[in-house]
Amino acid sequence: MIKNAKFVISNTDYKKCPPPNMPEFAFIGRSNVGKSSLINMLTNNKNLAKTSGKPGKTQLINHFEINGNWYMVDLPGYGFAKVSKSIKSTWEKMISDYLTNRENLVAVCVLIDSRLDPQQIDLEFITWCGQQEIPFVIIFTKSDKQGKSKTQGTVKKFLDECIKIFGDAPDYFVTSAQNAEGKEDVISFIDNEVNEYYDSLK
Template identity: 65%
Template sequence: MIRNAQFVVSNTDPKKCPKPDRAEIAFIGRSNVGKSSLINMLTGVKELAKTSQKPGKTQLINHFMIDDRWYLVDLPGYGFAKVSKDTKDKWEKMISSYLTGRDNLCGVFVLIDSRLEPQKIDLEFLNWCGEEGVPFVVVFTKADKQSKTQTDKNVKAFLNKMEDIFGDIPDYFVTSAEKGSGKDEVLQFVDELISEYESERTN
């Protein structure tokens, strides 16, 4: 349960992120995957992450302080269709240097649209995370937007692809920001990651 969530800072330079003095959990996904809605649902603060119908709204690394204990980070999406190659390259460089350079990053929640069949861009990004040793968890979004049968079918197809790539199935959650489903499970998992990080630091 999150009691307090406050915006801290936005920037384009991972070196200017807040001091890595506490656990950090990041959220990332393809443009328009429902990331802002999910963050707002988890924190219980409606306008914390700005939702937009226009994909690619998040173009910065956004840090939020949660309960004075850990940072929630809203990262720019990947796979923007409507930006120049130069801008896209800059974003990719920023995201990759953030993901590989933050010592206090305990987990990256990679959001996948449950309405779609497995997308190459998502699989490539997860493959990159695996190669770079970035600790990721998969979160399927928008589960309320179609029948449960269709959601289950798409989730299973995606997990099968993940098993082909990695040899096993990663931790995953199925969520709906509108219905609030998956919230408790995701927050429970976040809490476990943070507790583990904190106990390692004190030992």
């Protein structure tokens, strides 16, 4: 359970992130995938992450301290945000530097819109994570926007693509920021990983 969530710092350089003394979980996805809404739902704080109908709202690495023992990190989205190519390349370098150098990063939560067939940009991102040996899980968003069978169908299509790439399917969760579907499952996963992280230090 998330009892306490507080904003710590925003920056553009992983070297200026908080000391890597707690396990960290990064949230990323295509622009407008519902990332801020999901973060706010998970933390019971509708104002923690800034939500916007305008893609590209998150432009920095945002750290939130959760329960005083782990970090939730809100990363800029990738994809069709209406920004210049120079800004986009700066974001990409900022994100890749963070993901490949942050030693306390336990998992990247890659958000996927459950209403859509597999998108090339999402498949390219998880392929890159695999190549860099960055552990990730998939969080399907916006499940409340359509019927359950439609969601199951698009989820299966995406997992089938993952199997083609990796040989098996990653861990995944189906969520809705509107009705809190999947909330307990995601938090339970993180809690287990946090416990394992601290156990490994003993």
